[in-house]
Amino acid sequence: MIRFNHVSKAYKDVKALDDVSFTVEAGTVTGFLGPNGAGKSTALRVLVGLSRPTSGTATLFGRTYQQLDCPAAQVGTLLDASAQHPGRTGREVLTLAAMTLGLPRSRVEEMLGLVGLTGREGGRVVGGYSLGMRQRLGIGHALLGRPRALILDEPVNGLDPQGIQWMRGLLRDLADAGCAVLLSSHLLHEVEQVADQIVMIGHGRVLAEGTPAELGRGRGLEQAFLDLTAAAGRNVSP
Numbered sequence: 001m002i003r004f005n006h007v008s009k010a011y012k013d014v015k016a017l018d019d020v021s022f023t024v025e026a027g028t029v030t031g032f033l034g035p036n037g038a039g040k041s042t043a044l045r046v047l048v049g050l051s052r053p054t055s056g057t058a059t060l061f062g063r064t065y066q067q068l069d070c071p072a073a074q075v076g077t078l079l080d081a082s083a084q085h086p087g088r089t090g091r092e093v094l095t096l097a098a099m100t101l102g103l104p105r106s107r108v109e110e111m112l113g114l115v116g117l118t119g120r121e122g123g124r125v126v127g128g129y130s131l132g133m134r135q136r137l138g139i140g141h142a143l144l145g146r147p148r149a150l151i152l153d154e155p156v157n158g159l160d161p162q163g164i165q166w167m168r169g170l171l172r173d174l175a176d177a178g179c180a181v182l183l184s185s186h187l188l189h190e191v192e193q194v195a196d197q198i199v200m201i202g203h204g205r206v207l208a209e210g211t212p213a214e215l216g217r218g219r220g221l222e223q224a225f226l227d228l229t230a231a232a233g234r235n236v237s238p
């Protein structure tokens, strides 16, 4: 289970996160939805220990990321698909990660197959990959250690329609197998189609949370999103 407990994060005069609390249960996909600059990436970075909160705690299975035993195996992360070493092949990226986690080489080929990178593509350097191929490699990297929690920042960026559909099915299967999946996006329709729960964020604050049906009741999810984020903008102090 993933829990944000009154997390705030300030960068000088910018309140990137303002008292954010929500939970992602095991076996569910939670869509973390907000417009550009809402605070999604900051929240995910705090969760995986890349950024220190100003106050509050973000935990996975009751511990901070740093407190977990072998966090890279327990928690799969894809925060920036472009961060992979451009001079290594996809296979090398996964092989190094598998070695670090003490996993057999066979797991690398399994992951390349799972994410749809052919043997030939796995042998090409990442610097020559399209964004969609990097996203696929990033997913393979995140899933190597069979994590119990999966944290994905804008994972469908750059994927073609088949890739988006594949990603939806993959996330559903992982959640059905017991994984806690937290997926950030500003693409409402993508989130709506895969998420069990949605947490809407704007100007660093949680604006609403519930199932897609609950949040969209009466006016539709898109209008609810637009109304809530507009209202949050009006309420924000200069």
Ligand SMILES: Nc1ncnc2c1ncn2[C@@H]1O[C@H](COP(=O)(O)OP(=O)(O)OP(=O)(O)O)[C@@H](O)[C@H]1O
Residues within 6 Å of the ligand: 011, 014, 015, 016, 034, 035, 036, 037, 038, 039, 040, 041, 042, 043, 186
């Ligand atoms: N390192 C930083 N230094 C200063 N301000 C930052 C830093 N990182 C983020 N911010 C600010 O914090 C706020 C939240 O940014 P964040 O990247 O978390 O938003 P986001 O919801 O992920 O946006 P997007 O959808 O555009 O990626 C923004 O106002 C951003 O300018």
